[in-house]
Amino acid sequence: MNLKIAYNIAQTHLLTKKKQTLVAMLGVTFGIAMFIVMISFMQGVNQFLEDSALDASPHVRIYKQITSDRPSLIEMVNPDGFNVVHHQKPKQELARIKNGLVIARHIELQPEVRGVSPQVSTQVFFNVGSVPVPGTLAGVDIMREEKLYRLSQRMKSGSIEDLQSNSNGVILGRLLARKLNLKVGDKVNVTSSTGGTALLRVVGIFSFGIQTVDDARGYVNQPKVQELIQKDANYITDLHIKMKDPMQAIPFGQQLARQYDYKVEDWATANQAILAGEKIRGVMTFVVSFTLLVVAGFGIYNIMNMNVMNKIKDIAILKATGFSGKDVIAIFMIQSVIIGLLGAVLGVFIGFSLSYMLSITPFNAGDFLAIDTFPVKFDLKYYVLGVLFGIITTLLAGYFPSKRAAKIDPVEILRS
Amino acid sequence: MNSKETAVLKATNINKYFTDPVKFQVLKDINFEVKKGEFLSIIGKSGCGKSTLLYILSTMDTSYDGTLEVNGQRLTGRSQDELAAFRNEHLGFVFQFHFLLPEFTVLQNVMLPGLKLGKYPAREVEERAYAKLRLVDMHEHALKPSSKLSGGQQQRVAIARALINEPTIIMGDEPTGNLDKTNSELVFDIFREISRTNGQTIITVTHDPDFAMGGDCIIEMSDGAIISHGYEAKI
Numbered sequence: 001m002n003l004k005i006a007y008n009i010a011q012t013h014l015l016t017k018k019k020q021t022l023v024a025m026l027g028v029t030f031g032i033a034m035f036i037v038m039i040s041f042m043q044g045v046n047q048f049l050e051d052s053a054l055d056a057s058p059h060v061r062i063y064k065q066i067t068s069d070r071p072s073l074i075e076m077v078n079p080d081g082f083n084v085v086h087h088q089k090p091k092q093e094l095a096r097i098k099n100g101l102v103i104a105r106h107i108e109l110q111p112e113v114r115g116v117s118p119q120v121s122t123q124v125f126f127n128v129g130s131v132p133v134p135g136t137l138a139g140v141d142i143m144r145e146e147k148l149y150r151l152s153q154r155m156k157s158g159s160i161e162d163l164q165s166n167s168n169g170v171i172l173g174r175l176l177a178r179k180l181n182l183k184v185g186d187k188v189n190v191t192s193s194t195g196g197t198a199l200l201r202v203v204g205i206f207s208f209g210i211q212t213v214d215d216a217r218g219y220v221n222q223p224k225v226q227e228l229i230q231k232d233a234n235y236i237t238d239l240h241i242k243m244k245d246p247m248q249a250i251p252f253g254q255q256l257a258r259q260y261d262y263k264v265e266d267w268a269t270a271n272q273a274i275l276a277g278e279k280i281r282g283v284m285t286f287v288v289s290f291t292l293l294v295v296a297g298f299g300i301y302n303i304m305n306m307n308v309m310n311k312i313k314d315i316a317i318l319k320a321t322g323f324s325g326k327d328v329i330a331i332f333m334i335q336s337v338i339i340g341l342l343g344a345v346l347g348v349f350i351g352f353s354l355s356y357m358l359s360i361t362p363f364n365a366g367d368f369l370a371i372d373t374f375p376v377k378f379d380l381k382y383y384v385l386g387v388l389f390g391i392i393t394t395l396l397a398g399y400f401p402s403k404r405a406a407k408i409d410p411v412e413i414l415r416s
Numbered sequence: 417m418n419s420k421e422t423a424v425l426k427a428t429n430i431n432k433y434f435t436d437p438v439k440f441q442v443l444k445d446i447n448f449e450v451k452k453g454e455f456l457s458i459i460g461k462s463g464c465g466k467s468t469l470l471y472i473l474s475t476m477d478t479s480y481d482g483t484l485e486v487n488g489q490r491l492t493g494r495s496q497d498e499l500a501a502f503r504n505e506h507l508g509f510v511f512q513f514h515f516l517l518p519e520f521t522v523l524q525n526v527m528l529p530g531l532k533l534g535k536y537p538a539r540e541v542e543e544r545a546y547a548k549l550r551l552v553d554m555h556e557h558a559l560k561p562s563s564k565l566s567g568g569q570q571q572r573v574a575i576a577r578a579l580i581n582e583p584t585i586i587m588g589d590e591p592t593g594n595l596d597k598t599n600s601e602l603v604f605d606i607f608r609e610i611s612r613t614n615g616q617t618i619i620t621v622t623h624d625p626d627f628a629m630g631g632d633c634i635i636e637m638s639d640g641a642i643i644s645h646g647y648e649a650k651i
Contacts, residue, residue, distance in 0.1 A: 005531045016519040317515050320476060321529040321577065322504020324497040411471045414511055414589070 006330035009318075013311065014335055021339060024303040028343025028394060029350060031296030032386040035289040036351025039382045041358060041374065042285040046278045048375035053271045055149065056208040058117075058240035059249035061270070062103075062256060064095050065263040097262055100236025107241060107256070112248050117144040119238040120225045126218075127189040128180045135176055135216045137190065138238075139225030142171075148242045151206060151219075158184040158204025167221055169203035173214035177205045196228045209371070293393050296343075300397035304336055308405040315405050316413035325406035332405050336398025337391070344390035348383050424584050424617050425450040425473065430482035432468060442468050443480070444641045450585075450633075453615040455607065457628035460637035466621045467589060469637070473619060474507060474587050475499045487584055504533050508578030510620075512590040515574065516562040522549070522573050523558040530580040541580070548576035552606055568599030575606055579616075586610065588620035592627055604630055 014021045072085040097103065104118045120139035125132035142163045145151055152160050156174055163169040172182060182188055182202050191197050200220065207214050226235050243249050246267065253266035268275060308315070315328055359376035430446040433439055442465045450456050458466045471477040472484065475491055478499070483492045487506060491499065516525045523545055530541035549555040552572035557565060562573060571591065578586050588607070592600035604627055611618050611632075618631070628634050636644045 005528065008531075009528075012519050012524075313515065314517050317517060318528075319500060320474070320503065320509050320511075322500050322502075322507075322532055322581075324500040326497065327500075327532070409476075411477045414476075414515070415467060415471065 003330060003334075006327055007334055009331050010334035010338065013307070013331070014338060017307070020303060020307070024300050024339045025343040025346065027296040027299035027303075028340055028390050029347040031292040031393070032344050032347025032390045033351040033354060034292050035389065036348065036382055036386045037354045037358065038285050038289055038292075039385075040351075040355045040376050040378060042281045043379070043382070044359075044375035044377040046281060047377050048371065049274050050271075050278065052209055053274050054246060054267060056210050056213050057267055057270060058148065059243045059246055059267050060241040060253045060256065061265045062097065062239040062241070062260065062262050063237060063265075064097055066090055066093060066095050094231075094235075095237050096231075097236050097239065099234075100239060101234060103260065104236075104239055107239070110252075112244055112252060114242040114244050115144060115147040116242075117141065117148050117240045118222075118236045119240060120222055120229075120231070120235060121237050122192055122225060122229050124190045124192050124218075124228075126176070126180050127191060128182075132191065133176075133180055135218060137170075137192075137218050137220050137225055137228070139220050139222040141222060142219065145219065148240060149208075154206045154208055156205045156207050158202070160204065162203035163219065163221060166201060166203055167224060168199065168201050169221065170200040171204040171206055171219040172202055173217045174205055174207040175211065175215040176218065177202065179215070190228070192228050194229050196230055198224065198228050200224075289389075293389050296390075297393040297397040300336060300339060300394055301401065304332060304398050304401040305404070307335070308332065308401045311405070312408060312413055315408050316410035319408070319410040320414065328406045328408075329402045332402035333395070333398050336394045336402070340391050340394025340398075343394070344387045347390060348387060351383070351386060352378075422451045423449040424452045424487055425619070426485040427473065428483045428485075430469070430472060430480055430484070432465075432472065432477075432480040442640050443472070444639075446482070446642060448635060448642065448645055450617055450619060452584075452617060453611055454633055455611040455618045455631035456620070456633045456635065457631045458619070458621045458635045458637060459623070459625075459628050464637045465640040466637050470587060470589055470619065470621045474509065475503055504529055505581055506584045508581070508583040508586040510571065510574050510578050510586065510588040510591040512593040516565075516570050516577075518561070518563040520562060521559050522554060522562050522565070525562050525573060526577045526580055529577060533581050535581075545576070545580060548579045549573070551579070551609075552576045568595050568602065571595060571599065571603055572606070575603065579610065582614075583616065585617040585619060588618070588622075590622055590624075591620055592622065592624050600624065600627065 072083070072088050074081075074083050074085060100118050104116045107113055108116045117140060122137055122139075124135055124137045126135050127133075142151070142160050146160055155171075158171065160171065163171055170188070172180070177183070180188060184202055184204060186202050188200055188202060189197060190200060206219075223233065226233055241252075243252060249266040250268055253264045257264040318328065355376050355378065358374050359378075361374055363371060363374045426449045427446055430443055431441065432443040433441050446469060458469065460466045468477070472480050475484070475486075476499075478496070483490060485491065486502075489502075491502065494502070516522075517528070520528070523542070526545040526548060527538075527541050530536065530544060531538060536544070546555055546558065549558055552575050554569060554572050554576060557569065562570065565573065571594075575591075586607070591607075592603050595603065607618050607620070608630060610616050620627070620631075622628050634644070634646060635642055
């Protein structure tokens with residue numbers, strides 16, 4: 001009942017000072033709109049980077065680490081002695097995973113695994129004329145690779161089926177193909193580090209949108225690589241594993257590391273730079289958004305304070321005619337809540353419009369990223385959060401001036 | 417017993433001090449009663465403490481010694497919010513500088529204390545407000561914004577507002593202090609009428625001898641004390 005009168009009075013106050021109300025409202029609007037744009041954009045970038053990194057890399061990768069990082073034997077046996085061991089070298093061994101295909105079959109049976117692709121990976125030179133261009137050849141079962149990376153959707157020209165039907169076929173990364181000046185149907189000569197050579201025919205060109213991949217990698221049938229480096233058909237260097245849930249990769253990787261004596265690397269470890277960037281952007285977004293809302297809050301605080309000072313006589317009359325301190329608080333709190341709500345609604349609308357405009361703005365990232373427009377993530381959560389923040393800010397900003405209004409001594413005002 | 421029933425306001429041993437800049441006694445041992453339907457004027461020179469006394473009687477000033485009773489209820493020591501509710505129901509105010517809320521219409525100004533009381537639905541409060549405005553002959557201006565009225569008109573509206581909840585006592589702080597002769601007489605006539613026909617008590621602080629003489633009773637103050645309290649005014 002009393003709230004209704006308080007509301008009526010608040011409404012009259014707001015409507016008679018339309019300009020002031022609008023300015024206060026726009027403060028909130030701006031704060032919330034920028035908050036929404038910032039967080040949508042930052043999260044969009046995070047998601048984009050994470051997706052592209054996750055898409056093109058395995059969740060878990062198993063390989064044999066040849067370089068030795070263990071201390072020299074004599075230092076282990078005689079740690080306090082006077083040991084002189086210079087430039088320890090690893091012993092000669094193959095980069096193979098023993099029983100790689102058996103292990104792959106075993107891992108594939110685990111329920112949380114989406115797919116496993118055994119690979120033979122080797123450094124090669126692509127010879128274009130007399131110039132050798134370094135790159136990596138991955139000997140794969142292309143259908144398994146398709147299951148892991150949806151390679152067929154990333155083909156710029158040619159198709160993955162052509163690789164299956166052509167034992168000498170190769171699918172090259174877009175940037176590599178451009179560097180070598182190769183098109184589908186062209187032939188290219190490759191030399192392995194062990195001296196073997198092969199003549200391959202380009203059957204497709206892919207693009208993951210990640211420079212390091214598109215610039216160096218070529219897919220070949222597994223037997224072709226094994227032949228190139230003169231190894232048997234069981235020679236496997238890498239196992240790429242995709243999980244059903246990426247988050248499962250970390251515990252699963254740890255389990256595999258205990259099970260097999262090979263180096264196991266999960267995507268979080270492999271992409272630490274991206275995850276660190278994500279954290280930094282998260283903190284930045286939070287700080288900037290928080291600052292914006294605090295500034296908006298101070299705006300409301302100032303305007304409400306001014307409002308209370310202007311209405312000091314009216315407050316005295318209201319108190320004299322029987323309105324209590326609580327009623328006065330209600331009158332001014334309702335004003336700030338209305339300002340906050342209207343500002344928030346408008347802010348959400350503007351925030352959405354700006355985000356949408358940003359998401360259709362052309363953005364040329366060059367060859368570095370496969371992206372045409374700015375990445376923006378639309379999530380209802382951010383809008384709810386923005387409104388919530390806006391309302392909390394206005395409540396806080398309105399509370400102190402209201403409290404002050406409630407404490408006004410009517411005698412002092414009415415007598416002067 | 418009988419006299420207690422008719423006393424609507426009773427002040428006992430009221431003392432008040434100002435402490436700023438030095439301790440100074442503004443009111444000295446004020447004792448008096450006001451009967452139902454009485455038209456009381458408090459007079460005295462500037463600075464004699466009459467306004468201070470009125471604001472204590474109005475319950476807005478709570479820093480005093482002694483006790484104040486209105487309608488047989490002891491008001492001394494109550495909380496601000498309780499006093500606000502009490503003022504709303506039992507007291508009406510008319511100030512020297514009219515003091516209407518400028519953003520609201522005349523009718524809204526009169527209705528606000530009635531809506532706050534919440535005793536009647538809004539429709540009925542509106543009807544009552546019209547009745548009060550008719551009493552002060554302002555009903556034709558009901559829908560005007562209050563800032564568009566002349567001083568005398570605003571004061572009449574303020575009286576209508578003071579009357580909306582049928583208070584026991586109406587208090588005025590120099591209600592005619594800012595008005596010309598015609599308007600002063602008009603305001604006086606309204607007060608006189610209210611006190612006679614409705615039996616509502618009027619307590620005003622005034623400088624205007626004619627206004628005071630027209631009432632039932634005069635309290636004269638000097639240096640914070642009552643020097644005369646009589647039914648036969650002698651100025």
